[in-house]
Amino acid sequence: xxxxxxxxxxxxxxxxxxxxxxxxxxxxxxxxxxxxxxxxxxxxxxxxxxxxxxxxxxxxxxxxxxxxxxxxxxxxxxxxxxxxxxxxxxxxxxxxxxxxxxxxxxxxxxxxxxxxxxxxxxxxxxxxxxxxxxxxxxxxxxxxxxxxxxxxxxxxxxxxxxxxxxxxxxxxxxxxxxxxxxxxxxxxxxxxxxxxxxxxxxxxxxxxxxxxxxxxxxxxxxxxxxxxxxxxxxxx
Amino acid sequence: xxxxxxxxxxxxxxxxxxxxxxxxxxxxxxxxxxxxxxxxxxxxxxxxxxxxxxxxxxxxxxxxxxxxxxxxxxxxxxxxxxxxxxxxxxxxxxxxxxxxxxxxxxxxxxxxxxxxxxxxxxxxxxxxxxxxxxxxxxxxxxxxxxxxxxxxxxxxxxxxxxxxxxxxxxxxxxxxxxxxxxxxxxxxxxxxxxxxxxxxxxxxxxxxxxxxxxxxxxxxxxxxxxxxxxxxxxxxxxxxxxxx
Ligand SMILES: Nc1ncnc2c1ncn2[C@@H]1O[C@H](COP(=O)(O)OP(=O)(O)OP(=O)(O)O)[C@@H](O)[C@H]1O
Ligand SMILES: [Mg+2]
Numbered sequence: 234x235x236x237x238x239x240x241x242x243x244x245x246x247x248x249x250x251x252x253x254x255x256x257x258x259x260x261x262x263x264x265x266x267x268x269x270x271x272x273x274x275x276x277x278x279x280x281x282x283x284x285x286x287x288x289x290x291x292x293x294x295x296x297x298x299x300x301x302x303x304x305x306x307x308x309x310x311x312x313x314x315x316x317x318x319x320x321x322x323x324x325x326x327x328x329x330x331x332x333x334x335x336x337x338x339x340x341x342x343x344x345x346x347x348x349x350x351x352x353x354x355x356x357x358x359x360x361x362x363x364x365x366x367x368x369x370x371x372x373x374x375x376x377x378x379x380x381x382x383x384x385x386x387x388x389x390x391x392x393x394x395x396x397x398x399x400x401x402x403x404x405x406x407x408x409x410x411x412x413x414x415x416x417x418x419x420x421x422x423x424x425x426x427x428x429x430x431x432x433x434x435x436x437x438x439x440x441x442x443x444x445x446x447x448x449x450x451x452x453x454x455x456x457x458x459x460x461x462x463x464x465x466x467x468x469x
Numbered sequence: 470x471x472x473x474x475x476x477x478x479x480x481x482x483x484x485x486x487x488x489x490x491x492x493x494x495x496x497x498x499x500x501x502x503x504x505x506x507x508x509x510x511x512x513x514x515x516x517x518x519x520x521x522x523x524x525x526x527x528x529x530x531x532x533x534x535x536x537x538x539x540x541x542x543x544x545x546x547x548x549x550x551x552x553x554x555x556x557x558x559x560x561x562x563x564x565x566x567x568x569x570x571x572x573x574x575x576x577x578x579x580x581x582x583x584x585x586x587x588x589x590x591x592x593x594x595x596x597x598x599x600x601x602x603x604x605x606x607x608x609x610x611x612x613x614x615x616x617x618x619x620x621x622x623x624x625x626x627x628x629x630x631x632x633x634x635x636x637x638x639x640x641x642x643x644x645x646x647x648x649x650x651x652x653x654x655x656x657x658x659x660x661x662x663x664x665x666x667x668x669x670x671x672x673x674x675x676x677x678x679x680x681x682x683x684x685x686x687x688x689x690x691x692x693x694x695x696x697x698x699x700x701x702x703x704x705x706x707x708x709x710x711x712x713x
Contacts, residue, residue, distance in 0.1 A: 362559045363559060363561070365522055365555075366555065366558075366559045366561070368522065368548065369520055369522060369548070369552075369553045370552075370571060370575060370623075371545070371548055371549040371572055371576060371623065372575050373545055373575075376575055380561060383561070383562065384562060386562075
């Protein structure tokens with residue numbers, strides 16, 4: 234307990250002193266997760282909205298695939314991207330393995346189904362009433378989709394937060410395709426594993442708490458910021 | 470004069486069951502039409518067909534002489550020339566002002582004009598003091614009047630009203646009926662109103678259609694339907710003796 238206390242204290246000191254190595258891994262964690270979540274949103278929100286709004290033959294099968302991919306084991310996502318990017322893989326020439334780009338790619342694979350699936354569920358249920366009202370009021374297809382998304386915002390918010398949480402807390406995929414290389418691909422979760430293996434449990438735990446605190450701040454920012462954006466209307 | 474709508478052999482089926490089966494029906498321009506009939510007769514379905522929300526399984530509908538475009542490039546323009554008030558109106562999140570302004574904003578009307586038009590529409594339904602209220606907090610009757618304001622604000626060529634006074638107290642029914650009565654004279658538009666209230670149909674409309682079980686039983690002037698009905702079914706219905 235005493236060592237936990239002292240290592241928490243030393244972590245706080247490191248944070249306050251602007252320790253370069255610590256900030257490096259925190260920043261990389263944020264960069265990778267935010268990039269992956271953003272790309273996941275750009276892909277998943279439109280796709281999920283379409284899936285929620287329209288019926289078509291074979292839709293059931295697509296839904297089941299999305300639900301299955303929502304539970305894709307991170308290690309499996311890692312292996313897939315690893316094989317694609319490895320020297321002998323189809324994309325080996327890009328030399329992306331063990332780079333932050335590879336980590337983002339693997340996480341996109343993890344978060345996109347989550348955002349798609351949860352957006353689809355959020356939109357469904359709203360879609361009949363609001364889509365028809367919007368269309369009847371003279372909305373184009375795009376305008377109608379945007380109005381439906383606005384009405385489903387609470388659920389889509391949950392999708393984004395869940396995806397971001399998954400991304401920043403995930404270790405299996407980033408470890409595989411990133412390799413936990415110091416100054417290059419080391420992030421918070423891979424550091425925690427490293428410190429645990431070295432027996433520095435208190436340091437690992439403290440890093441975990443920092444991770445949680447950062448998550449808390451980011452989520453607060455997301456909830457306040459995105460909700461405000463979605464509620465924005467021209468005031469009179 | 471070219472009629473607003475003209476229906477020919479329109480059939481709407483759900484799960485292979487016809488709920489609307491209309492041989493021929495014409496809605497003349499610039500007057501008020503009432504659609505009456507018992508619950509489940511297909512009245513709302515008929516309005517949805519006219520509003521292009523429900524494509525008929527069979528048959529054709531013309532709109533001012535041209536085929537009603539259920540999809541394709543022309544459908545947006547046709548839709549933007551009409552307004553519908555739903556039986557249970559849905560309000561978008563945001564305040565009342567935003568809800569009434571929505572149709573104008575969707576049509577890219579300039580912000581300055583939007584403001585004036587929204588206040589005018591709210592004044593028409595007597596709810597200017599609700600502008601800043603969250604639309605989610607409206608009572609059923611208030612929502613219905615806001616929905617009417619939302620429909621009127623875009624100056625539609627055709628106004629489709631599905632039970633627009635169903636949730637209102639008698640005082641407000643009179644206010645809304647007065648609004649509806651004034652519209653065709655002031656703007657020259659066509660109104661089709663679905664109502665359970667036979668007196669309302671009598672007070673407002675010049676033409677009336679009596680629907681039962683998806684079929685037209687009788688369609689003529691309101692005066693004829695109420696005072697000199699041809700069909701036995703119509704007689705029973707307008708005298709309130711029909712059992713269904
Ligand atoms: N989407 C649908 N799927 C299946 N059946 C439907 C659907 N929409 C309407 N119906 C059926 O079609 C019939 C006509 O419905 P409609 O809503 O047009 O009746 P209405 O005349 O407006 O009745 P009310 O006066 O109660 O509003 C009803 O029997 C209804 O159950
Ligand atoms: Mg109805």
